[in-house]
Amino acid sequence: MDDQLQHHYMQLADTYDDTWGHRPAYVDWMADGIQRRLNPRPGEWIADIGAGTGLFLNRLLPYATTLTPVVCVDPSAAMLGRLPRDPRIHPLQATAEELATGRAALPCDALDVLVIKEAVHHFNDLDDTLAGLADRLSPTGRILIVTLPPKLTYPLFQAALSRFADGQPVPETIAATLRRAGLTTTVAIDEFPVAIDRDRWLRLVAGRWMSVLSTFSDAELDRGLEEIAEQHPEQRLEFADQFAFILAQKNGI
Ligand SMILES: C[S@@+](CC[C@H](N)C(=O)[O-])C[C@H]1O[C@@H](n2cnc3c(N)ncnc32)[C@H](O)[C@@H]1O
Numbered sequence: 532m533d534d535q536l537q538h539h540y541m542q543l544a545d546t547y548d549d550t551w552g553h554r555p556a557y558v559d560w561m562a563d564g565i566q567r568r569l570n571p572r573p574g575e576w577i578a579d580i581g582a583g584t585g586l587f588l589n590r591l592l593p594y595a596t597t598l599t600p601v602v603c604v605d606p607s608a609a610m611l612g613r614l615p616r617d618p619r620i621h622p623l624q625a626t627a628e629e630l631a632t633g634r635a636a637l638p639c640d641a642l643d644v645l646v647i648k649e650a651v652h653h654f655n656d657l658d659d660t661l662a663g664l665a666d667r668l669s670p671t672g673r674i675l676i677v678t679l680p681p682k683l684t685y686p687l688f689q690a691a692l693s694r695f696a697d698g699q700p701v702p703e704t705i706a707a708t709l710r711r712a713g714l715t716t717t718v719a720i721d722e723f724p725v726a727i728d729r730d731r732w733l734r735l736v737a738g739r740w741m742s743v744l745s746t747f748s749d750a751e752l753d754r755g756l757e758e759i760a761e762q763h764p765e766q767r768l769e770f771a772d773q774f775a776f777i778l779a780q781k782n783g784i
Contacts, residue, residue, distance in 0.1 A: 532606040532626060536653065539745040540583075543738075544609035547584050550740055553731075557723050557772070558586060561677070564721065565646055566590035568778050569675050575643035578602040580627045580664070581650020584613035585620065591646070595619040602637060604630055627654050631663025641669035648677040652699050653742075657708050665712035665779070673780040674714070676705055680775055686732065686768050688755035695743045702775035714779035722771040732768050733759060 551558055565587060571577055571594040579588065582603035595601045600621040605611050611622045625635030627650070645664060654660045664674065681699040683692055706716040733756055739745045747755065 532653065535745065536742060537607065539739065539742050540607040541609040542745075543740070544584065544607065544613050546738065547610070547613065548586055550735060551586060553727075554725075557725075560723050561648075561774075562587045562590040564776065565648065565675060565677065568776055569644050569646060569673060571644045574599050576602070576639045576641065576669070577644040577646070578604060578630075578637070578642050580604045580630065580645065580647045581653065582614070583607070583610040583650075585615055587648060588615075588620070591644075592617065592619055599639070602639075602642075604635070627664065628656070628660050630667070631660045633663075637667065641672065642667050643669050643672050645672065645674040646677070647674070649679065651676050651678050651705060657700060657705065658711070661705070661708050662712040665709065665714055668781060670781055673778065674709065676709075676775075676777040676779075678702065678705065678775050678777070680720070680773055684770050684773065686759055686763050686770060687736065688758040690751070691741075691743055691747065691755060694746060695741070698743065702777055705775075706777050706779070709777065709779040712779075714781060716777060716779045719776045719778075720773060721776060722773040724769070725772050726767055726769045729760075729763060729766050729768050 571591060573594050574596060576599055577591055577595060579601060582605050585603055588601060591601055597618045600619045602621045602623055603614055604623045604625050606624060606626045608624055611624055614620055614622055621638055629635035681696040681701060683695060702718050706718050709716050736744060737756060
């Protein structure tokens with residue numbers, strides 16, 4: 532993880548959970564969608580890569596035990612520092628790349644369930660990293676990647692939308708990469724409706740709540756905020772938060 536990204540998540544860690552605090556229904560919907568697709572069984576080894584603050588773990592934790600805790604992998608100490616204190620959580624400060632190459636050690640021989648939510652766009656080498664992670668799966672292992680599609684419908688300024696799209700892998704490309712790693716895949720697109728007060732949205736953007744916003748200077752961000760304000764005079768903003776759910780499993784399940 533480069534210094535700029537490390538800095539971004541250090542700045543964001545303290546307020547990350549509050550960003551979603553006003554949308555508990557969304558957190559439930561997402562946590563439920565992850566659990567339903569991965570269908571964990573008690574005692575299976577689960578890892579969350581790019582786990583951040585563990586905000587979406589609540590439907591996975593009931594399947595973990597103190598002997599088989601959820602391994603929460605993230606390179607940001609600040610984000611990991613916000614994980615709930617729970618003996619069923621095993622924090623591991625590492626990148627996905629370090630895990631994939633074996634430079635970071637897992638507390639188990641193989642993983643049964645692996646979730647990567649809104650972190651895959653940070654991986655430097657998608658092919659090698661996903662292939663390495665696929666190698667860490669047990670014979671019944673499965674991976675769920677949850678990611679935003681490149682083309683967002685968020686009320687952002689145009690330069691941010693374009694830069695986001697440039698850096699975001701296409702869901703079908705991710706699925707093809709996982710198939711090359713020997714897994715079978717399905718891709719589903721699902722969405723959650725968002726209605727947010729315009730001033731709150733502008734505050735989130737000003738606080739650079741998405742990592743792409745940290746790549747703009749203060750002056751560029753100010754211009755972007757003006758652009759949003761001009762294009763959205765309405766007090767309440769409504770849009771669909773769309774996600775790709777890429778499920779990959781070992782053949783023969
Ligand atoms: C947008 S946050 C998502 C956090 C959490 N999964 C969630 O949905 O709330 C992205 C996370 O990916 C982590 N990250 C960045 N680069 C990474 C890498 N190379 N490998 C694993 N995680 C990474 C960041 O530190 C951050 O916590």
